[in-house]
Each structure stands twice: as structure tokens, then as C-alpha cells.
Amino acid sequence: MVMILSEEQQLLKDSAKAFLSESAPISALRAMRDAGEDHMPELWTKMSEMGWPGIVIPDAYSGLEFGYVGAGVVLEEMGRTLALSPFLSSAVVAASLINQLGSEQQKERYLPGIASGELTAVLAADETGYFDLSSIETTASASGDGYVLSGNKRGVIDGHNADLLLVVTGGNDGMSVFAVERGAAGVSCETRLIVDSQCAADITLDNVMVSGDALLGSLGGASEAMEFTIDVAAACSAAEMLGISIETFERTVGYLKEREQFGSKIGTFQGLQHRAAQLFAEIEVSKSAVLAALQALDANSGKRSVLASMAKAKCSKVVRNATEEGVQMHGGIGMTDEFDIGFFMKRAAVCRQAYGDYHFHADRFATLRGY
Numbered sequence: 499m500v501m502i503l504s505e506e507q508q509l510l511k512d513s514a515k516a517f518l519s520e521s522a523p524i525s526a527l528r529a530m531r532d533a534g535e536d537h538m539p540e541l542w543t544k545m546s547e548m549g550w551p552g553i554v555i556p557d558a559y560s561g562l563e564f565g566y567v568g569a570g571v572v573l574e575e576m577g578r579t580l581a582l583s584p585f586l587s588s589a590v591v592a593a594s595l596i597n598q599l600g601s602e603q604q605k606e607r608y609l610p611g612i613a614s615g616e617l618t619a620v621l622a623a624d625e626t627g628y629f630d631l632s633s634i635e636t637t638a639s640a641s642g643d644g645y646v647l648s649g650n651k652r653g654v655i656d657g658h659n660a661d662l663l664l665v666v667t668g669g670n671d672g673m674s675v676f677a678v679e680r681g682a683a684g685v686s687c688e689t690r691l692i693v694d695s696q697c698a699a700d701i702t703l704d705n706v707m708v709s710g711d712a713l714l715g716s717l718g719g720a721s722e723a724m725e726f727t728i729d730v731a732a733a734c735s736a737a738e739m740l741g742i743s744i745e746t747f748e749r750t751v752g753y754l755k756e757r758e759q760f761g762s763k764i765g766t767f768q769g770l771q772h773r774a775a776q777l778f779a780e781i782e783v784s785k786s787a788v789l790a791a792l793q794a795l796d797a798n799s800g801k802r803s804v805l806a807s808m809a810k811a812k813c814s815k816v817v818r819n820a821t822e823e824g825v826q827m828h829g830g831i832g833m834t835d836e837f838d839i840g841f842f843m844k845r846a847a848v849c850r851q852a853y854g855d856y857h858f859h860a861d862r863f864a865t866l867r868g869y
Contacts, residue, residue: 501789511571522581524838531695537659542583546615551589559609566795570737570788577741580845582696584618586734587656592619592664594730599675599715599723619662622651622701629854634668647676647706655852657699658689672718682706694844729803731853732810733791739813739849740788743781743820746842750824770827777823780816787812804866807859814856817846
């Protein structure tokens, strides 16, 4: 694979950068937070008008079929402005799972709505708070022509505003996925504010009755599709963390060039130069890891899972280092709310945990490599 963007992918990246810098600057996130709101509906409307929710959805279902590299370059630019939207959770992760697992009828029912931005779907899988799909206790019991779902899901990003929940169940039959409307009888949602000013939902399913066509694929047959979805979520969330790392680094270097101490620009201090140079090198490695993972997804390569977990694990460490170094090198002002650098640290903390943290993906990488 050629480790560069195509002309079309670069054009998408440039347009995303221009659009997000104008429509979703950090000041928009600050204003949203100060107003007590938890999402940016106007931004999602504009994204939908540009066709972004359909980037990974096949053309047959009203999508753009632009691929995961395309989604990744958009997410990288979203990371640079900390734009809040259900793009990753719905248009990328949930859409990929439906496309992998759903029947033709289910794809025709859900994917066009996701592609237009009119339908928001999210993956409701985690029950522990640290993304462990090996211990899913949510159950699905046959009842007539349908099923009864019972269980709890924790920390579902965008779950409080979603129209459709892709609920993962376990049990003796194996892993299954059901498409459940959030407003269905027996579904309750407790919304909680998380550290980066967005919200997550703790969802309870209390004997929720669903019809047989709510089951995506076959009962107990979701494991392979879930593995692909984990790869998508890992690689694409790594792209968002890459954007956070790059923007934090550039803001920090800009500050080093301006701030004076003891009569000199602090960027001339050798200790800070070494730290900045090391971070630059780590970010460059991350760029290659993310692009390799996204390209492997588009090619459905046999190395897909290894590269996806490598990218997520690598970017999790780098974004933590980048944001911590950013706050530290900004000195005392970096610890204040009036300065924007702290917003990047908070978003990085959420991104590192989403869809499996460093430890989850480092372990998955090692297992896949035979260790």
C-alpha cells in the first residue's frame, strides 16, 4: 500500500479542515458547555448537508462509499477542533456493523437514514465501563416470533440522543446484535455528563420486547461482524486522537515561540526543545500507523485487526503525552479554564477509553501476533 492520501482524499481533508475551523472552532465547544448544552445539532445538520454521514456507506444505500481513509481524514480534522457530533458513533461504527451483519432488508431500512443524518444509531455493547466484550450479560430470550431483551449498558456515547440502539447480547448461543428503538417500552436511559462536556448514556433494558426482524444476522452469529466493527472503531478513533495530538503540538510549539522567560523565548531552552522533538517524532509514527490501519480496512486486509489495534494503542499513548506536555509547557496558564489547551486533554481522556483503551488493544495486538 502507498502510504499517502489520494488526490480525492486530500481534497476531502482540506475541505473538512476549512469547514470545521469555521463552523466548529474551540470557541463553539466552550459556548456549548457554558450554555449547559450537550451536543451541536446545527453542526450535524451542516455535516449531513455535505454528505459526511454517508462516507463509509455503500452507494446502493444512498452513501458516498468513500471508504475508511475518507472517514479517518474527517475525524482527524474533527479532533483538531474538538467538534462534537455522532459522526464516529453513528455514521462510522453503527453503519459499519449494520452493513456487515444486517440483511438486505435491514440495510435498506436503516442505512439510507444514517447516510442522510436523519437517523442516528449507536453501538450499545459495553457493560463494565472498560470495554470488555468477553463478559456480556445482557440476554435475549425467544418469545413467540420475537425476543425479550434484559440487561444494562454503560457509557454509551451519543446514546441519549440516538434513535436506534444496536444492543449486543451474550449467552449460550453466542454474541448477537439487536436493533432496538430508544423509545421502545422497557428501555430507560440515564444521561450523565462526562469530562469533555459531552454526554453518555447508561441504558437499562427491562424485558424489552422486540420482533424477530430486530435481530441483525443470526442468533449467536455476530462475532465476526463485531470484530470488524472493533477494527473500524479502533482505527477511526485513533484518527481522531491523531488530530488532537497534532493540534495540541502545534499550539504548544506556537506558545514556546512567543512566551518569554528570563529575557528569552522559552522555545530556545534546550530541555523544552528535546521534549518537543520527541513528541514530533511520536506523532509522525502515529500518522503512519493510522493511515496503515485505515487502508487495511478499505482493502479488508488480513492484517486489518493487528493494524487497527496497533493504531489505537499507539495513539492512546501519544495523545496522552501530547496533551500532558501541552498543559505542562504552557505553565500555570495551561491549568486554567480560560485557556483552550485543557479542552484537548479532556477530550483525549474520553477518546482513549472509547471502544477499548490502550491495555485492551495492546493485549489484542499481542494475542493476534501470537504472544
